[in-house]
Amino acid sequence: MPSSLLYAVAVNPALPPALLDRLIHAADTDQELAEALADRPDLGPEQVRRLAERDGHTAVWLAHRGLLGAADVDPVARPLVALALLDEGRGDPAWARRLARDPDPYVRERLAACPGLPAETAELLAADGSAEVVAELGLHTDRPELLTRLAAHPRAEVRRWVAANEAAPPGLLTALLTDGDVRVRRQAAGNPGTPGAAAARHVVDHPTVRRQLSEHPGLPAATYHRLADDRTSWVRGNLAENPGIDLPLMHRLASDEEEGVRRRLAHHPAVPLDLLERLATVVRIGPVLLPRIAAAEPAELARLAGSSEPRVRMLVAQHRGLPATVRDRLAADPDAAVAKSAAPHPGLASEQLTALLDRFGGKIATAVAANPGAPTALLDRIATTGPVPAKALRAIAAHPHAGPGTLARCLASPDRRTARAAASNPALPVEAIEALVRTACPGREERPPLEDR
Known part of the structure; x- marks a missing residue:
């Protein structure tokens, strides 16, 4: 059996406890398997201990998941695991000072990103000989007096990340707008904590500063309109998604020569619906729920669903x-693209899904198979009516209503993603799961469960 299927079985919620123990033993020599098993929600304390002993990466993930506590970790032997606990706010504060003196700069850099560091530890990191460590502290600390000192650091790399820190005081960010390094000015220009009036004065600065400035949500309206004249489509595209722009500018950007700018405007959470309807006919938006559609009132949705333009109805669907x-x-829409967008809707009845498949066949098979309420019989029909679209079979392989025979077909699929989806599906019969594990881990039946050893 391909190893990728074993990893898929390892995350299957239906994996029997005895087989879970067997896979944990197999993980002693397989890091990827250990990492897959570390994601399971049903691990017992002894199983967690065995996986944590396997390697540092797995232990770090178990720590982030809350399955390891401070009492389980030696910060000297496993500093990265200790850092994971500190990052989650569950580590021993006494570890911080020790790790701040660790000889590995990567450890100190990771420590500098942890929240709530003791003041003494923050001071040690601020004086660190590695600019990367100090820069990481500048990006993450929320201590104003420390940020003020770091903003005067001789290394531009440190000042740059202070300028990106949204906890930096407004006056400090304003001062960094005049830094001699363009990278520092660029970060300060886009920081939402920088006063808009101060940032706006840099609209004539370096192109990369204007690009960052176009993301600032609090600029004067006139500055946004001035940035809309920028020759760089990246700047105009940033404006199109900026929550601070006004309605006249939205209409202006809706006629931008670059389709990418118009597409990004369609994703603006406050774009007017009439403008969105116009955009739907001039840009390819794709099968995505736009923020403005997600926030629409029922009456607005009903009006849009009655549009004569299929591309508008597709957005609503x-x-x-x-x-x-x-x-x-x-x-029930006559347009296949609209019906395809509506087919995965969880409220549709089996009869409606069957009618959709009858009308459009393979064009809509994947969307029907993705519906969480699709019945077993309908999924079996899709899987056995050729040619079966690869994406449809993949959706069926992951579906909780997939039948045993169809899942067996998916397991044998040459498409690796389809086979993995079937192997991790809790609807897969236990007998099939056992067969997969026996094939991958032969000769382990005699080994007793962990708790009995």
Whole structure:
């Protein structure tokens, strides 16, 4: 059996406890398997201990998941695991001073990113000989007096990350706008904590500063309009998604020569619906739920669902919280693209899904298979009516209603993603799971469970 299937079995919620023990033993020589097992929610204390002993990467992940505590970790032997606990706020504060003196600069750099460091530890890191360590502290600390000192650091790399820290005082960020290094000015220009009026004065600065400035949410309206004249489409694209721009600028950007700018405007959370309808006809937005559609009122959704333009109806069909009448209307839409967008909606009945498949066949098979309410019989029909789209079979392989025969077919698929999805599906019969584990881990039946050893 390909090792990738074994990793998929390792995360299957239906894996019997005895087989879980066997895979943990197998993980003694397989790091990827250990990491897959570390994701399971049903690990017992002894199983966690065995996995944590396997390697540092697995132990770090177990620590982040809350399965290891301070009493389980030696910060000298396993500093990265101790850092994971400190980062989660569950480590021993006494570790911080020790780790701040660790000879490995990577350890000190990771420590500098941890929240809530004791003042003494922060001072040690601020005086560190590695600029990378100090820069990391400058990005993450929330102590104003320390940020003020770091903003005067001789290394531009340190000042740059102070300028990116949203906890930096506004006056300090304003001062960094005049730094001699353009990278520092660029970070300060885009920091939302920088006063908008001060940042706006740098609209004539270096192109990279303007690019960062175009992301600032608090500039004067006139500055945004001035940035819209920038020849760089990246600047105009940033503006198109900026929550601070006004309605006249949205209309202006809707006619931008670059399709990418217009597409980004469609993702603006406050774009007017009439403008969004226009954008839907001039840019390829794709099958995505736009923020403005997600926030629309029921009456707005009903109006859009009645649009004569299929591309507008398709945007509405991506909404998974539609009123039932709107959802049903879109599921019965004569346009295949609209029906395809509506087909995964969890509220659709089996009869509606069957009707969709009858009308559009393979064009919509993947979308129907992705519906969480699709019945076993319908999934079996899709899987056995050729040619089966690869994405449809992949969706079926992961579906909780997939039947045993269909899952067996998916396991044998030459498409690795399909086979992995089937191997990790909790609907996979226990007998099939046992067969997969026996094939990958022969000769381990005689080994007793961990708790009995």
